Amino acid sequence: MxxxxxxxxxxxxxxxxxxxxxxxxxxxxxxxxxxxxxxxxxxxxxxxxxxxxxxxxxxxxxxxxxxxxxxxxxxxxxxxxxxxxxxxxxKDAIALGIGMVHQHFMLIPALSVVENVVLGMNCGRQGRLNLNEAAKKIEALAKAYNMSLDPWAKVWQLSVGQQQRLEILKALYKGAxxxxxxxxTAVLTPQETEELFNMIRRLTEANHxxxxxxxxxxxxxxxxxxxxxxxxxxxxxxxxxxxxxxxxxxxxxxxxEELSAIEKKPASLHETVLECTKLCCRNTRGLMALKDLSLSLAGGEILGIAGVDGNGQSELADAICGLLTPESGKVRINGVDMAGKSARAFLEQGVGHIPEDRHRRGVVLSMNIRENFILMNYYKAPMSHKHLLDWKLIDRLTDEAMASYQVKAPDRDALMQNLSGGNQQKIVLARELSKAPSLLIAMHPSRGLDFGATAYVHNRIIEARDRGCAVLLISTEIEEILALSDRVAVLYEGEVVGQMPAAEVKTDTLGLMMAGALRGAG
Amino acid sequence: MAMPILIAGMGFLFSERAGVVNIGAEGIMLFGALAGVVGALYLNSAWLGLLAAMLAGLLVAAIFALLTVSLHADQIVVGAGINILAAGLTTTVNRIVFGMNATPPAIPSFHVLPFPDALARISWLGEILSTIFSQNILVYLALFIAPLSQYFLFHTEIGLKIRAVGEYPKACDTVGIDVVRVRYGTILFSGLLGGAAGAYLSLGVLSFFMESMTAGRGFIALAAVVFGKYTPYGVLGAALLFGAGLSLESRLQALGTGIPYQFILMAPYILTILTLAGFVGRNKGPAASGIPYIKE
Amino acid sequence: MASVLLAFVVSGVIIHLCGLDVISAAKNMIEGSLGSKNAIAESLLKMGPLIFTGLAYALAARCGLVNIGAEGQLYIGGLTAALVGIYIPNLPAPLHQLFAVLAGFVGGGLWGFLSGWLKVRFGSSEVITTIMLNYVAQYLINYLVSGPLEEPPGTFPQSRPIVESSQLTRFLPGTRLHIGIFIALLCLVLFYFFLWKTTHGYETRVVGANPEAASYAGMKPSSSVLLCMFLAGGCAGLAGATDILGIQWRLMPNFSNGAGFDGIAVALLGHNTPLGIFFAAALFGIVRSGANLMQMLSKVPVSIVNILQALVVLFVAASNIVFLIARRRAIARAARRDSAPEEPNAPSEIP
Structure with a gap:
């Protein structure tokens, strides 16, 4: 080798x-x-x-x-x-001989393999489609690279691995x-990944x-x-x-480079807040995203989930806030089995969530600050009584929150879409922390923020921990994990491959674990 | 009665296939109906009237395309606007051209071609056929439209592009297809046919223009596209079925069979709703239907 | 505002091109809509249904739905109101009116709910189902008034008149102005109250603006869809009910004449806000009631109003985009100013 x-x-x-x-x-x-x-x-x-x-x-x-x-x-x-x-x-790129297989396949599910391949190309004469000829060429090409692909199958019938092969074939057909x-490999099973690698080897042998x-x-x-x-x-x-x-x-x-350490008191642990036992979840593509994942988290503790993106982080967060139903396994929050409970029941158990995609989930961009502030608890006292919102109180609470979280905005009627990312995140933080959650899921809490805002968000998360909140910090930024966590768990392909106290973490070991090259105690 | 639905439906099949929902179909047909009569009157030819109708449809479709494709305006809102505009503008122009209460002047129109006697004599089948086709020359032209569309949509490169754009415009972009051009093309084509379908009503069936004479046929054409599951032969079948219903309606009224004719008029719409709800087999429209494509 | 002005200008040009006098047309329009007690009453009378159908579109739009079905919901609302008006005799007038109006609301509401249910249950596009149900409703009424509900001996396709106690009270002597306008204004207030003061209205707006954030906050988007389609249909139903109970006094085929579609223009121009809908409905109400005198004296066809309305719709649809693009450019420019490219560690928020 x-x-x-x-x-x-x-x-x-x-x-x-x-x-x-x-x-x-x-x-x-x-x-x-x-x-x-x-x-x-x-x-x-x-x-x-x-x-x-x-x-x-x-x-x-x-x-x-x-x-x-x-x-x-x-x-x-x-x-x-x-x-x-x-x-x-x-078109220019294709003409030069450049082909691209996008992460999200650029295939049209309703069309057949051969239609997808010849789409946008001249095939046959005078604009007539000659699919039979194209299908023969595709079969020949597939054979040359040792692939099996039915040219007449509809794309929606293909497995993800086959779709990827089709994407590669499509590029080769266009002369890439x-x-x-x-x-x-993000969407592939291990076997499919191995097949892909074999194919890449054959491609380079043919001087691609x-x-x-x-x-x-x-x-x-x-x-x-x-x-x-x-x-x-x-x-x-x-x-x-x-x-x-x-x-x-x-x-x-x-x-x-390491981030300057944040001042924090040693953790004082309370009772266990979150307990996941043998959790298995499928992602939207139907692949197993979490495999027998077990972890527990106590009040007053920050557990950092390190790992490269796409190793089950989103599914873990979704499972813990009730947006994803596990295949098997249990989630217990404050000792309550959450199986079959609605997203709102999770919220009622005191789960706060700083979502990974702020614009899609965290805020409603076309609404103003005060309307965003009540997103999680608008339906109950003190925000509303008998289905009526108490705007006077909401206004007061919003003003207080804006002052204490140093939100820079003209006033509480400012639309969310007109605020900077940092200020949007501060409002999410204010909303999630003001309800004094017993469990806070913070996913990439500093993504897209500048240094000042990042430090601010970090300090607030530590304050929450010091108040006794259990914090599940999910981040791909290793510095962030190390700076905040009391304990670190590494997620790799949906499994916890290692857990250790933050003080004992070595960056190198962590890196290897994240890459799936090392399994630690845990 | 099936013909205007068939002609218009076939046009809107193409724009629907490219991911464009044009509820302005009704308005486009209305414009076509008026332009056909006005054109025939001033140019003294039914054929030139038909041409005028198609041009009018094209023009209105161009406005629709400009607003929805280039300016990303909402397709439904613009379509509704075009329908209101058609109702207002055709009435206004009609009154100015033909006066308020005057009897409509004689205009050159398409004459009924005799239905082949031999066919008509094969008893009830011929009877039904001759009822469905109020046989004028346009009928025979229109009947070619389904196989032609089938060929175009499924056996040519452009047809493939159209189908792909309606499913996943971004993927088309990555293989160098100009999504905007494809959508403009299909919208304009649907305008041409929509205008022709309008002219069929005013020049082929009635020989004059009547306010809101399309009476929902534009919407039936859209319904035929949905009911026909977005295929040319499906649209043909739907148009024949709906058209047969429309022709039967007048007969039933005369015969007094006890079946209220209104239920027959309702049928296309109810069938379409049932189709949409999935009761009449699997039905999936183009995936990117109604969504403006905004290039990053 | 610019859209309205532009629409008026273009309509003026069309009138001029037709060889008619624009100035006299405008004068007659104002004279006919605001020039006398009766004219004002007629304007207000036209304004009511516009408010109702505007609300029917706006309420659905606030929930992220496109309700093209106000026309059909209006017909069904008119039908159910008429049924109560015709077949429940011997009630005190206020009670009878109340029941009939409520019946109209529920009837229209159920018709709207049907589209909402089809969407939630089968994923059918509400755009198409509402359109289709318009025609179903229209033919249903046609059938009823020439069949089971037909007034003996059956000379005209129309129902028996409604009982007098169910006729909406006309409160301005010498005019046809009835209390329907107050119901419309009340609905405007309720619309505001519902969307901005109640938790369900808040849910509706969140679902309309960001369905994913709504699920994440534990809301159920499908319930909001059902509720909104019911309420929207109800508003349109009131348009039909007040028309039947206040003016027509009996059910006739095609009594609406496209009023359901006017609501789209009203809601669009009013940006789906209560005040906006009020002013837009007032504007179109005035234009519609002034158009008759204009046609009589200046020979400008009434249909010019449709043109005006359509132009407003198209201009507003196009102008929202112009506005959006301008704002996106402004943000981009501001962002470029804030973070000069050379500066290291510029905030790296990838769109």
């Missing part, structure tokens, strides 16, 4: 004497003033599998969407086989030299080039030749995979 990699490496250095297949120079991209990519330089050589590694929101997908012509870059140039090219639309795979976007370290080690690490929209380094190890990659991805 090591031998083969060294040979690859030599081959790569040889190839670098000719111009690289693709070069992106000084690419920057800003969305409404927010930077997604900044001064990115990237070289891809013919025949390699090149990984783009980075946390969610690091700018990987944005960069690839620019390459595929979906967004125009704010600045920078793209060179294809040494020539400067202007990729204005996917370079294939961009955006987090291809692959850009592999991922944040799973073991996969990068297994299949890639080189890896570029993106952090906060910049490429921080590009290295040969054979020269590195998972530990180094983990450190590079997380940035390495």
């Amino acid at each position: 090591a031998n083969k990699k060294q040979m690859d490496n030599q081959a790569l250095t040889q190839k670098q004497t000719t111009p690289p297949l693709l070069e992106m120079r000084h690419i920057s991209k800003y969305f409404a003033g927010v930077r997604a990519n900044h001064n990115i330089n990237l070289q891809i050589c013919q025949g390699e599998v090149h990984a783009l590694l980075g946390e969610n929101g690091a700018g990987k997908s944005t960069l690839m969407n620019i390459l595929y012509g979906l967004y125009p870059p704010t600045a920078g140039k793209i060179y294809w086989k040494g020539q400067a090219v202007d990729i204005q639309s996917p 030299d370079l294939l961009i795979l955006d987090e291809p 080039t692959v850009i592999f976007i991922s944040h799973k370290l073991n996969e990068i080690m297994a299949i890639c030749d080189r890896v570029s690490i993106l952090r906060l929209g910049e490429i921080t380094s590009t290295i040969h995979v054979c020269d590195t190890c998972q530990q180094t990659l983990a450190r590079l991805m997380m940035g390495g």
Whole structure:
């Protein structure tokens, strides 16, 4: 194995004497003033599998969407086989020989495999569809890459793995030299992942080039030749995979620097608030997202759930606030078995929730501050009596909350959509904490916030803990987990692979656990 | 009676397939009906009247497309607006052109072609057929429309694009299809056919324009698309069924069978609701139906 | 506001193009709608149903639904009100009126509820079902007034007149103005009260604005849909009920004449707010009642009102977007100013 990699490496250095297949120079991209990519330089050589590694929101997908012509870059140039090219639309990218397999498949479920493949192409004569001919070509192509795919099946009948193969086939059919795979394994079972890797190997044997976007370290080690690490929209380094190890990659991805420690008293534990026993849940795709997950959490304690995005975090949070019914297993809150209870019953048990997607779940953007403030307890005293809202009291409470949480807004009638992300999050925080929850689920509480707002949110969470609240902190930011948690549990593919007191955590061990390369006590 | 439903339904089938719900169908037909009469009167030809009707439909459809596709305005609201506009504008123009109470002037219209005698003589079948088709020349043209649409929608590249855009416009974008152009194209096409269907009513059936003469046929055309499960032959079947109902209605009234004719008039709408509720087999419209496509 | 002005200007141009006198048309319109006690009464009379059907659209819209079915709900409301008015004799007038009006509300409400139920139970688009039910309702009335409810001996397709005690009280002598307008105003107040003062109204608005946040807060979006379609249908039903009980006094086919669709324009122009609906209904009420005199004296067809109304709808539909785009651009510009690209660690909120 090591031998083969060294040979690859030599081959790569040889190839670098000719111009690289693709070069992106000084690419920057800003969305409404927010930077997604900044001064990115990237070289891809013919025949390699090149990984783009980075946390969610690091700018990987944005960069690839620019390459595929979906967004125009704010600045920078793209060179294809040494020539400067202007990729204005996917059509241009396809014409050059770039194919992309999106994380969310761009397939049309109601159409057949062959229709999906020829969509947008010229096939047959004078605009006539010649599906039979196309189907033959697809079968031949599938055979060449050792895939089995019925050209006449409807896409909705295919498994997720088959759909992905179809996406790859679609790109090859259009003559792609370079294939961009955006987090291809996120939706696959382990067996399907193995099949995908075999396919990638066959592709590179046929001198195709692959850009592999991922944040799973073991996969990068297994299949890639080189890896570029993106952090906060910049490429921080590009290295040969054979020269590195998972530990180094983990450190590079997380940035390495530690957040200044937050002052906090030692935890004083109260009774157990949350108890999950052998919890199993399926995600919306029907795959097992949580597997026999057990954990318990006491009042006055912050349990940090570390893990790379997509390892069951959303399902865990949803199961604990009653939005997802477990397949099996139990959730007990304050000693009460919550099986079959409604989302409101969970709220009534004193669950507070800072949701992962603020705009979709946390707030109602078109409503004002006071209306958002009562979202969770509008239906009961003191906010309302006999179905009537007590606006006088609500106004007073909102004003108090805005003052004590330092919300910067003209007044309580300001619409949520006109506030900054930090102020929106402060209102969510004020709402969830003002009801003195016994359990707080804080999911990515500082996502999208600046330093000041992050520190503020962190301090408030610690204050809640000191009041005796049990806090389940779910975050992909390792610094955040370490700075806040009393205890850390690592989630990997829906399982808790390690649990330890925060004081004993070593960043390296954590990184390995998050990558699924190490199992600890727990 | 089936023909205007068939012609209009086939047009709106295309825009529906591309993910556009145009409840302005009624208004477009009304505009077509008036433009057909006015065109035929001034240009002294039924064919030129038909052309005028199609152009009028095209123009109204263009306004609909501009507002909904380019400006992302709500399709339902704009469609409703077009219906109100049609009611107002056609009445106004009609009164100005033809005067308030004057008897309608004779205009060139399409004449009834005799139904083939041989066919008519095969007893009751011919009887029913000749009832369903109030046979004028447009009928015979219109009958080609279903196989033609079937071919176009399922055996050409553009047809594939249209079906794909109605299902998942973003996916189409990623393979280089211009979603806006496809939607404009189908909306304009539905305008052409909608206008023609209106002209069929005013030039083929009545030979004059009457206020709100479409009497819900635009909505029946939309209903035929839903009931026909978004396929050309389905629309043909639905149009024949609904059209047969409309023709039967007058007969039943005359015969006094005891079945209130209003229930026959209601049938298309109830059948459509049942279809939507899934009682008449699986029914799924295009996935992206009614949703404006906004490119990031 | 700009949409209304523009619509008036375009309508004026159309009148001018028809070779008619715009100034005299405007004069006659105002004269006909506000020029006398009777004219004002007629304007108010036209305003009532517009408020009801405007509410029918707005209430559903607040819950994220599109109710194109006010027309059908109106017919059914008229029917149930008429049934109470015709077949329940010997009641004291206030009680009889109250029952008849309530029957109209419930009738229209159930018709609306049917669409809501089809949506919640089968996922049928309420847009299509409400449209289809419009026609079902219309033909149902046609059948009833020429069948089971037909007034003997059956010369005209119409029902027997309603009992006098159920006729809505006309309170301005010499005019047809009846207490329906007060019911409409009361409904406007209740609309405001429901949406902004009660917990169910609050739920409705959250469901309409962000259904996912609503489920996350433990609300049940489907209950809100059912409740709202019932109330919306009820409002439209009141339009039919007050028309039958206050003006027509008997059930006739096609008595509505598209009033259900006018509500869309009213609600759109009024941005689904109580005050907005009030002013929009007042505006269209005035225009509608002035149109008759305008047609008589200036020869401008009444149908110009429909054109005006349609233009308002189209302009408002288009202008919301212009406004949205302008605001999005302004936000983007502000954001660019706030975080200069060179600054490290700019807030990284990816849209």
